[in-house]
Amino acid sequence: MALVTGFSLFVWMDIAALLSFGFMGFQLFSFSDLLDLIFTTPPGWLFLLVGNTVGAAIAFSVFSYSVLSIPILFDRDIDFVTAMLTSVRFVTLNTKVMAVWCTIIAALIGASLLSGLIGLLVVLPVLGHASWHLYRRSVEPVRH
Secondary structure, eight states: OHHHHHHHHHHHHHHHHHHHHHHHTTOOOOHHHHHHHHHHSHHHHHHHHHHHHHHHHHHHHHHHHHTTHHHHHHHSOOOHHHHHHHHHHHHHHTHHHHHHHHHHHHHHHHHHHHTTTTTHHHHHHHHHHHHHHHHHHHSOOOOO
16 A cells, blocks of 8 residues: 555645646746746746646645555455455545545644644544544444
8 A cells, every 4th residue: 555655645746746847948047036937927827727736636635545444454364455455436426525524634734834743743643533433434344
């Protein structure tokens, strides 16, 4: 599962690089020139729109295959493909609720980043606990 998630990160970075090169070329910009290009020109606005849309789609894909698969791998003796398929199936059946949960996670992590990472000391255990309860309510208990 760690390899799949790590591979997703590399795919995400490659797509981000391709979008950057596609919209801004292979030129070197100073930071202020780059910000000016992105925020004050129509190609920059299109880059922001396309980049954020693609990034959100990739993030939700990673979320959908990992939201239940990671806890289920800790709880049960199953392979990671079955765990990922279970997670995707659950997200597909509960898209609105899972989109809200994904948004809550992103907002809490974003707030933690704004706090200089100090907020992660509270947010990560709370999200971990809540995710465990989501998992326990989502799948049937193992029958012995």
